[in-house]
Amino acid sequence: MARHSALPPVPDAAVLRARLDRARATAAGTGLVIAPGSDLRYLIGRAGGSFERLTTLVIPADGAPALIVPKLEAPGFDGLPLADLGVEVVTWVDSVDPYRLAADRLGGSERVAVSDFTPALHVLGLREALPKAEQVLAGPIVRELRMRKDAAEIDALRKAGAAIDRVHARVGEWLRPGRTEAEVGADIDAAIVEEGHAEADFVIVGSGPNGASPHHALSGRVIEAGDVVVVDIGGPVAEGYNSDSTRTYAVGTPRDADVSATYAVLQQAQQAAVDAVRPGVTAESIDAAARDVIAGAGFGEYFIHRTGHGIGLDVHEDPYIVAGNDLALEPGMAFSIEPGIYQAGRWGARIEDIVVVTEDGVEPMNKQPHDLVVL
Numbered sequence: 100m101a102r103h104s105a106l107p108p109v110p111d112a113a114v115l116r117a118r119l120d121r122a123r124a125t126a127a128g129t130g131l132v133i134a135p136g137s138d139l140r141y142l143i144g145r146a147g148g149s150f151e152r153l154t155t156l157v158i159p160a161d162g163a164p165a166l167i168v169p170k171l172e173a174p175g176f177d178g179l180p181l182a183d184l185g186v187e188v189v190t191w192v193d194s195v196d197p198y199r200l201a202a203d204r205l206g207g208s209e210r211v212a213v214s215d216f217t218p219a220l221h222v223l224g225l226r227e228a229l230p231k232a233e234q235v236l237a238g239p240i241v242r243e244l245r246m247r248k249d250a251a252e253i254d255a256l257r258k259a260g261a262a263i264d265r266v267h268a269r270v271g272e273w274l275r276p277g278r279t280e281a282e283v284g285a286d287i288d289a290a291i292v293e294e295g296h297a298e299a300d301f302v303i304v305g306s307g308p309n310g311a312s313p314h315h316a317l318s319g320r321v322i323e324a325g326d327v328v329v330v331d332i333g334g335p336v337a338e339g340y341n342s343d344s345t346r347t348y349a350v351g352t353p354r355d356a357d358v359s360a361t362y363a364v365l366q367q368a369q370q371a372a373v374d375a376v377r378p379g380v381t382a383e384s385i386d387a388a389a390r391d392v393i394a395g396a397g398f399g400e401y402f403i404h405r406t407g408h409g410i411g412l413d414v415h416e417d418p419y420i421v422a423g424n425d426l427a428l429e430p431g432m433a434f435s436i437e438p439g440i441y442q443a444g445r446w447g448a449r450i451e452d453i454v455v456v457t458e459d460g461v462e463p464m465n466k467q468p469h470d471l472v473v474l
């Protein structure tokens with residue numbers, strides 16, 4: 100239990116104070132109830148943990164923010180500049196009604212916005228304590244803050260991107276015929292940490308027919324010569340920002356004759372989407388840039404997901420690169436570009452890089468070549 104690892108780095112108090120101020124301004128009269136997780140980490144520097152006992156940051160429309168936390172969980176927030184931030188720490192013990200404490204802080208708010216991933220237990224507890232307040236999702240408010248990354252956040256994404264690139268550069272050490280996906284995945288998992296992540300968040304090794312299932316994780320399937328293998332991996336660096344990168348490998352010459360021509364279409368589609376990124380274009384136009392190439396080559400029905408997702412403290416966050424999202428891209432937005440072509444029962448391929456919108460174009464966080472990696 101007692102692991103003396105260093106606590107994750109916390110942004111400067113001035114940065115956090117500005118985020119709290121912007122949260123209140125963006126909420127525009129709505130009270131905010133922020134659950135443990137990435138929203139809390141973004142606003143006060145630590146994610147905390149979500150349990151049956153209520154921990155929450157309450158940001159009332161007027162008045163000081165308060166971190167309501169069970170007394171026994173309070174040490175988990177040691178070392179944060181909470182006093183500097185003007186955040187009052189309100190501890191509670193069992194037998195106290197914590198929803199009452201939150202409701203008192205929120206006063207007469209007519210609307211209360213709760214973090215998207217708040218457990219229903221706490222949402223309904225709060226509703227009972229504030230029966231007259233309308234409850235709405237905090238997602239649309241918080242995403243306005245989190246979607247545009249500042250220079251330090253982009254640095255952390257760069258660091259994560261370089262770290263996962265180093266792991267992809269080593270995949271040939273582990274991916275061989277006769278080994279299972281799970282064995283290869285365990286080696287990749289260890290390398291994700293060795294190469295500079297705080298932990299591995301996910302490891303997908305989709306070999307042969309499993310590569311046609313985009314979110315296949317790992318299995319006992321034994322890798323065979325001729326397999327095409329989708330390797331999609333990532334995790335957070337110490338600052339909390341995530342990597343997420345996919346490359347497609349072939350174990351020797353692919354057994355299916357259609358791999359190289361199909362892969363060429365995928366590579367062209369991924370590049371077309373990256374090349375289309377700049378401020379002012381819509382998220383859906385980036386999706387269309389990839390999809391048009393794939394559909395034009397006759398593979399439209401085999402590209403079964405959106406082109407990408409935003410990334411930051413969460414692996415999946417706004418902005419989503421999907422048809423119907425007419426959000427105009429702005430400098431600092433970070434997201435994946437990850438088209439795939441999935442031949443059910445045979446093989447699949449995906450190429451995924453994280454990119455950041457710059458003042459006049461795009462900066463990829465991942466620099467590994469996009470070619471099919473033949474081992």
Ligand code: ZN
Pocket residue numbers: 314
């Ligand atoms: Zn995914």
Ligand code: ZN
Pocket residue numbers: 331332343344345437451
């Ligand atoms: Zn991925």
Ligand code: ZN
Pocket residue numbers: 343408435437451
């Ligand atoms: Zn992704």
